[in-house]
Amino acid sequence: MKRGSIAIVGAAESTDMGLIKNLSQTGIHCDAALNALKDAGLKPSDIDGVACAGEYPVNLAFQLGITPKWLDGTYSGGCSFMLHVRHAAAAIEAGLCSTVLITHGESGKSRIGYYMGQNLAPTGTIGQFEMPYAPFSPANLFTIPVLRYMKEYGLTHEQLATVSVIQREWASRNPRATFKDPITVDDVLNSRMIAYPFRLLQCCLVTDGGGALILTKADRAKDFPTKPVYILGTGESCETPLISQMEDFTTSKAFRVSGKLAFESAGIKHADVDHLMAYDAFAHLPIYALEDLGFVPRGEAGAFISDRHTAPGGKLPVNTNGGGLSYMHSGMYGMYALQESVRQMRGVAPAQVPDARISVCHGVGGFFGASGTIVMGNERPD
């Protein structure tokens, strides 16, 4: 894909967020889709490509009355939407379709029509070799690598707690955030233990919600009502659905591969990045992302965060919506990270980073299982 040749021209979250009792998961997909269509000034008949995860693209198209020329049902957990953006950009560039709708909806808390795309049957690899040892939950599994990281690099419990404290500072600036009251390191370290060493305030929220994006050729982008956001670079990869089989518990291979692809295709250096979304289902994830994307040397992300470089006023604002730890987290959070990057590039985020021109949006799927990275810009490169 040529950098900047594809733009995001529609972006919206679901009408409600947090607790949604009046819609099923499919309904949340459609609600978010209608909001994004309105944002772009489009009708369903203007859409000729659909992508979604946690829903069958066939049903999504049927529900909305779309006759697509291109479908993508790639499911890679919470980063599915980063992969959809990447695939959609390639498909539009190749001429397979012109205008793609990517949706997400998740009844993560209310569980109305809830569906997850992963094989957890007792005959599956996870079912045979992990589930007998661990009640299947992100808090029990995504968290396992961090003690190894702490031993290897000397990351302290206080530093890990600081991740939550700083994200709450960002959330306090966001009226739509679930939790907005300031917290301290002591608050985090005194909150209820969930899976040692992770305490409640180091684990993501559980909410309902959704979001949708509309992509088309940058040549057309000026015809839309909102400020276009350009796709500068993309990356994707995966490692393993079994956290126990991750090659090295101190670094994610999927992060490294995806991040490198995104930076190289965007032709940017780390110093060019004004804003970073680092998918944070748990407090250790931004630490891994900062290192695996190459923003800081190995073992230094804990200090980088506690030195307030990612905090409001810092040199690299991270997770400016409050993140999965404080904003919202319906299970597959990647769509909300993308929405915040779009808001930052449009210049309309509640906690707007002044003069932000380039945003990196980095997602994870499963438990360090997969990854997708999107680089966005607010100007079309020459």
Place this chain on the structure above:
Amino acid sequence: MSAARSKPVPTPETQHFWDGTREHKLLLQQCSSCSHTYFPPRPFCPKCAGRDVKVIPSSGRAKLYSYVIGQRPAPGFEPPYSIAVVELEEGPRMMSNIVDCPQTPEALVLDMPLEVTWNKLDDEITLPQFRPAGKGVQP
């Protein structure tokens, strides 16, 4: 009767592994072409894709690679319970639980030596778990 933990259902690719654990043997696989030793089971080498692979026994000795201590009740799990990844002497890692010791950060120290122990769920399935080395009677 309290609800039980999730129980594996073997497939043709994994049947030998669960047959092995029933006889208190921890079985790995090794590639005849590139000598790579691997887990979980599959009838080809994940490193070189060779189909000529053999089943080899593990010593059952391992080190504690990383873990969490679950605090929330779940079917078949009484908190606190360790959820651990162990590194076998032969190289592969596997998920398991560390048993026969306090489920505390003080008792569960990374890189501590472990040995396999067996948890019979029923006549079909016996789970390999691990305990601090030297706890059991030496063979």
